[in-house]
Amino acid sequence: MGDSRLIQGRYRLLEQIGRGGMGEVWSATDESLGRRVAVKCLKPLGPQQDKHFIRVLRERFRREARVAASLQHRGVTVVHDFGEDDGVLFLVMELLDGRNLSQLLEENRQHPLPVDDVVDIAEQVADALAYTHRQGIVHRDLKPANIMRLVDGAVKICDFGIARLGADIGFTSRLTGTGVAMGTPHYMSPEQISGGHVDHRSDLYSLGCVLYEIATGAPPFDLDDAWAVLVGHRDTPPAPLRTHRSELPAAFERIVLDLLAKTPEGRPDDAADLRRRIVSARTGPVALTRPVRPGPPPTRPARLPSWTRGMTTGHKAAGAAALRTTPHDPSAGLTGEWTSPAPIGPIVPGVPTDPAIPFGPAPDLSRPAHQRPAGNTGNTGTTGPAGSGGHGRPTPSPEQVAVLLSRHDAGLSLGRLGRWAEAGEVHRAVAAERAELLGPDHPDTLASRYELGFTLGRTGRATDALREFGAVAEGRARALGPDHPDTLAARQEMAYVLGQLGRHAEAHQVYAAVLASRERTTGPDHPDTLRCRHNLAFNLSRLGRLEESHRMAHEVAEARARLLGREHPDTLVTRYEVAYTLGQLGRWSAALAAYREVAAARAGVLGADHPDTLAARYEIGISLGRLGRSAEALELYRDLVTTRTRVHGPDDPETLRARHGLGVNLGRLARWEEALAEAREVCALRERVLGPDHPDTLVSRREVAVSLGWLGRWSEALAVYREVAGARERVLGADHPDALASRNDEAHCLEQLGHHAEAVELYRRVATLRLRTGTRA
Known part of the structure; x- marks a missing residue:
């Protein structure tokens, strides 16, 4: 229940898709209009904040949100709505299908983007900035993470309005306590660094930093120390782009270096002028260049502002890819996660320990221990020397x-x-x-x-x-x-x-x-090398780098198929991982087909009752559920429970896992009385077999509460949610994500019972813990 918060009775938050210094971004459903949207929630303001400051901030937010909502351009993210809900300021925006430039670089292993893509992105961003600057809006925090490349090739700038918050009232410094000025050090203009007057030409400088990075693979001043980065922006001419990448057009290099002029006067007059130069350089026989107009060289370096004091380490803007283990399933309604991401009991090699996450392979997952x-x-x-056992x-x-x-x-x-x-x-x-x-x-x-x-x-x-x-x-x-x-x-x-x-x-x-050592010593196609690449692909998916993970797993699967055969157990382990990444990328139809192929191959090679075959069948059920085909999933789990019971016994953890999946799908089909009975039985068995505080036991106990809630038995549900929350806090700690999610469940239950003051206090306590620990919602 805590997994599906309703904002202003209209926007149902489904899954956190981004997180930054200012707040969090969620995919959501606008239940009034029946459309998918993105909701950006600013971090809650605690009671320690000055009341006058909070009042000014809220007014500033409303003013900036109105400005952002007024922007109507294909290159700017559309803002649909804004407001405040339970002390949280929020913006409702269009939900974009694509990757930001930071993510694209990360997926490309920090290699620069293709030249044609770089020039196209430059032209589209310049066009969007030309529009927003005409409206009198300066972004102030342009960086790769704020520029999205959609799947259709369109480019959009994000966070207009939010990025400007606090330019006049020290918003960021007062929220974070660090005193850092608005902006990200790798992309800040010299005038931002020195605390001088900032206008539209500061955005052009930041754009120059962004283009430099996507064209060369690194920002113009790629240094580990933030002080050195800031001094670089202020005093050091950037190295020409073509020293990093010779195939870049000379005209484009000239454009980017002009954008990086130390004084605003040395840059293009405005973004419209910039776009004209990009188009001319792209299409004309001779690139147009602009004479550099640097300001007078300073006689001595200007002092850096006081907010830089104490800064030690700077970081490039990173992508917003979540470092998730078990992504929330928006289609699961109140069931949330099916099992815990960190099983404690004995693990059977090759059998998933979580329905959404295949069991992480050891260096040779597909082989028995003795091999x-x-x-x-x-x-x-x-x-040691002959005649000794070593060391004398x-x-x-x-x-x-x-x-x-x-x-x-x-x-x-x-x-x-x-x-x-x-x-x-x-x-x-x-x-x-x-x-x-x-x-x-x-x-x-x-x-x-x-x-x-x-x-x-x-x-x-x-x-x-x-x-x-x-x-x-x-x-x-x-x-x-x-x-x-x-x-x-x-x-x-x-x-x-x-x-x-x-x-x-x-x-x-x-x-x-x-992997580097294995490739160097045994070659890229050696079985041990491929095993390491498989593990690396697995780990990439846990870092949220799903496209890279899918690409690498696919390459390993093809290499293993070529060397070992398509139905060799090692090949099938990697094909299983390919299916997993397809699912995490939302390509559930493709994942379903891949899992079915693996299950069929394992049945032929290992036997229909082999644990690896049954594990693949379990994942087929997960995929069917994600596709809304719960009736088919239910029948599959019934058959799987029968097989698991026959092969491993009724009390085996994997038999109980299959029964848990059966119960979840009963709930999805609104058969809540049956779902409640199944959840109670599974919970009792897991408590006896695994222990009362085992993560799987607690997941089943939570499923009992979910069913009680759907049946309107909120008082009973509240007692169960409190048991789960208490156990998770005792085992995992009060600030663990699972413990916080349980407390949110409890608060939601309190709301349903009309205990609004208690619910609000509990929500605030959870929000404070998340803010203090940086825990994801």
């Missing part, structure tokens, strides 16, 4: 080595049976004895520690697993070298565990480094 590469079985070789130790007897190898293999056998805790204790003991007998960096010792790390990950102790894999990677690098396959395998497991911990940016860095 995993890189040091997963005992190594009976020795290191006496050579161990063959009997001692054989006994430890036998115990190591016994640990592997326990793992294959899913008895991970017992396997871990065996590997821990063997690792300690091997360290004493052979030395801490001996390959056998490190192999046991590697397996210990693997069992720790399988029993939900990801932090401990990361420590073990890190130690193994360091030891193997010392003993075998940094590029040895065993060293890379340990580093790859480190990246996998970082992903389990939600540290996807760090995981990306490790995967990228391992």
